Amino acid sequence: MAINYVDFLVTGDPAAARATAEQALVARKFSVTWHDERTATAERGTKTANLLIGAFGQYFKVGVRLMSTQPGETTVRIERQSSGWMGGAIGVARTNKNLASLRGELESTFAGAGVLRGVSEG
Numbered sequence: 001m002a003i004n005y006v007d008f009l010v011t012g013d014p015a016a017a018r019a020t021a022e023q024a025l026v027a028r029k030f031s032v033t034w035h036d037e038r039t040a041t042a043e044r045g046t047k048t049a050n051l052l053i054g055a056f057g058q059y060f061k062v063g064v065r066l067m068s069t070q071p072g073e074t075t076v077r078i079e080r081q082s083s084g085w086m087g088g089a090i091g092v093a094r095t096n097k098n099l100a101s102l103r104g105e106l107e108s109t110f111a112g113a114g115v116l117r118g119v120s121e122g
Contacts, residue, residue, distance in 0.1 A: 007121070009075050009119070025064070030044045037066075042062050063079040064078060103121065
């Protein structure tokens, strides 16, 4: 079953969570565009290359949402926003693999920063 979103429960305020999430995504070659203080879109690759050369031109897009839970804790949600269908079945499989990989990488980043409290997915 494909992952649609991953929630990272971290300690600290939303501003600190935002900075850590953005640094982790940029380090993984994502371009991050913030729409407001709590929502962003992160993209890697291009739609054009994906359309022209299929699965070999990987395009991956996720949404980022910060949600306050209780004082001193923030949930960082990474949501799938691209299906991979432009790359056919291989593109879908690669998108699923990319989200699972991103989950592991961000989990390591938050754990390494000493702020990770828990991870869940849906």
